[in-house]
Amino acid sequence: MPDTYQNYIGGQWVDSASGQTFANINPANTDEVIGHFPASGAADVKAAIGAAQEAQAGWRDMPAPKRGEVLGRAARIIERDLDRIAEGLTREEGKTYGEAKIETARAVQIFDYFAGEGRRLSGETTPSEYGRTMLYTIREPLGTVGLITPWNFPIAIPSWKLAPALVCGNTVVLKPASTAPLTALNIVRALEEAGLPPGVLNFVTGPGPETGDELTGNPAVKGISFTGSDTVGCDIYGRVTGRGGRAQCEMGGKNPVIVLEDADIDKAVNLCVMGAMWSTGQKCTATSRAIVQESVARRFTEKAVAATAAIRVGDGMKEETQVGPFVDEAQLDTVLRYLEIGKEEGAELLTGGNRLTDPPYDKGYYVEPAVFGNVRPDMRIAQEEIFGPVLAIIPVPDFEKAMRVANDVRFGLSASICTSDLTRAFEFVDRIEAGLVHVNTPTVGAEVQVPFGGMKDSSTGTREQGRVAVDFYTQIKTIYLEY
Numbered sequence: 032m033p034d035t036y037q038n039y040i041g042g043q044w045v046d047s048a049s050g051q052t053f054a055n056i057n058p059a060n061t062d063e064v065i066g067h068f069p070a071s072g073a074a075d076v077k078a079a080i081g082a083a084q085e086a087q088a089g090w091r092d093m094p095a096p097k098r099g100e101v102l103g104r105a106a107r108i109i110e111r112d113l114d115r116i117a118e119g120l121t122r123e124e125g126k127t128y129g130e131a132k133i134e135t136a137r138a139v140q141i142f143d144y145f146a147g148e149g150r151r152l153s154g155e156t157t158p159s160e161y162g163r164t165m166l167y168t169i170r171e172p173l174g175t176v177g178l179i180t181p182w183n184f185p186i187a188i189p190s191w192k193l194a195p196a197l198v199c200g201n202t203v204v205l206k207p208a209s210t211a212p213l214t215a216l217n218i219v220r221a222l223e224e225a226g227l228p229p230g231v232l233n234f235v236t237g238p239g240p241e242t243g244d245e246l247t248g249n250p251a252v253k254g255i256s257f258t259g260s261d262t263v264g265c266d267i268y269g270r271v272t273g274r275g276g277r278a279q280c281e282m283g284g285k286n287p288v289i290v291l292e293d294a295d296i297d298k299a300v301n302l303c304v305m306g307a308m309w310s311t312g313q314k315c316t317a318t319s320r321a322i323v324q325e326s327v328a329r330r331f332t333e334k335a336v337a338a339t340a341a342i343r344v345g346d347g348m349k350e351e352t353q354v355g356p357f358v359d360e361a362q363l364d365t366v367l368r369y370l371e372i373g374k375e376e377g378a379e380l381l382t383g384g385n386r387l388t389d390p391p392y393d394k395g396y397y398v399e400p401a402v403f404g405n406v407r408p409d410m411r412i413a414q415e416e417i418f419g420p421v422l423a424i425i426p427v428p429d430f431e432k433a434m435r436v437a438n439d440v441r442f443g444l445s446a447s448i449c450t451s452d453l454t455r456a457f458e459f460v461d462r463i464e465a466g467l468v469h470v471n472t473p474t475v476g477a478e479v480q481v482p483f484g485g486m487k488d489s490s491t492g493t494r495e496q497g498r499v500a501v502d503f504y505t506q507i508k509t510i511y512l513e514y
């Protein structure tokens with residue numbers, strides 16, 4: 032019998048005002064209902080915002096190091112419960128249990144890192160042009176902020192928004208993705224157990240548009256941090272900044288790896304295939320274009336096809352599985368549609384791309400990871416975000432052409448080059464239009480202590496993670512003090 036879960040508002044676990052719920056389904060086995068979650072609407076979000084506002088003064092007045100201590104205790108609780116939380120994550124999102132454990136461990140690092148930020152939240156002191164005057168700045172919280180999170184990293188992304196928001200003294204309303212609400216709920220439980228005062232964090236589940244309108248439109252919400260599709264992100268950005276609020280939107284990617292003829296080809300194949308296929312390609316930093324110098328394109332392609340064909344697809348809870356199912360039917364349909372578009376455009380489907388429907392795949396959203404060869408840079412599969420395990424190989428004559436192709440997309444999140452030529456590597460670093468730049472490392476991955484975010488249509492607003500994360504969640508006060 033699946034559990035029924037509740038919203039968390041003002042320190043109480045409560046049903047939605049309407050009493051309606053929705054089912055959270057395991058994408059590896061759609062017969063399995065993981066739980067029923069509140070199908071909340073505007074009234075629930077309004078109540079959550081009210082509770083957050085009420086808690087604001089008390090939380091803001093708690094010294095930042097003490098706020099950090101709450102995050103530190105939450106980190107220990109997530110660490111204690113890591114296996115259980117990761118299992119829930121795999122069952123609702125589909126990625127492998129190994130990946131889910133790594134992601135949950137990342138959440139522990141995030142809470143630990145921002146726990147420390149409670150002792151580092153500094154301003155600056157500068158000399159004043161007036162005598163006997165102390166001139167300095169302090170950081171203050173924005174107030175109540177709304178966090179809207181996606182399903183693809185259901186613990187890492189809520190954590191990397193929540194931890195800086197809270198340590199900076201903001202109160203929060205968190206709206207997780209409807210396809211993966213259990214993992215976000217597990218973070219809320221950890222923070223509750225860690226002693227977070229009532230109302231400081233409020234958690235509301237339910238459909239994006241119904242809950243989102245109130246969260247993004249309510250003037251009491253001073254900032255919105257969003258990760259998800261660029262359509263929704265751009266709309267939210269316009270709505271929130273249009274009413275004078277602050278918005279930070281992390282959206283899509285179309286991430287390239289340039290492979291030059293002097294690269295270690297085996298390593299290049301490995302990082303492209305891993306970057307494209309792991310987590311079923313459902314990462315904003317996933318590799319989707321391998322831009323390969325023609326002199327090595329054949330060798331690269333043969334090895335990439337062999338490596339992709341050998342990937343074991345299956346239920347993420349099975350030890351042998353390397354790539355799990357798509358998160359839901361909509362995501363499966365999108366990727367199947369792009370596979371058709373690629374074929375129609377004249378790209379060569381070299382391996383994979385079939386939907387798997389025979390047992391043991393018949394109850395899940397499974398597709399074989401795919402590689403397209405001879406892709407032209409103007410094809411839709413080379414321009415648009417697919418968000419699935421699909422690698423497009425684009426042959427190019429030289430480095431100059433590779434750079435042009437790499438930059439000729441509207442996204443600019445992550446990019447990599449495989450080369451042993453240091454000059455080329457530095458030229459790439461200088462000229463690539465991406466917020467995350469890799470040399471001989473995969474486009475995926477995000478360490479907590481450095482900024483994360485993109486250029487062009489990939490991101491708006493200030494960066495997440497690292498010390499700069501606090502820029503979004505604080506406002507600066509400048510003080511002139513004559514003594």
Ligand code: NDP
Pocket residue numbers: 179180181182183206207208209210237238239240242243244247258259260261263264267281282283284314315362365416417418
């Ligand atoms: P969405 O952008 O629809 O969802 C992301 C979050 O926004 C979810 O919490 C969603 O809630 C919420 N949301 C949806 N509509 C609104 C709204 N009108 N106002 C406020 N919040 C809203 O992404 P999808 O999950 O539908 O995925 C679609 C595509 O987006 C993917 O195929 C991929 O290309 C991209 N994507 C990119 C991600 C990234 O990391 N950059 C992450 C996820 C998706 P709910 O779940 O209830 O709809």
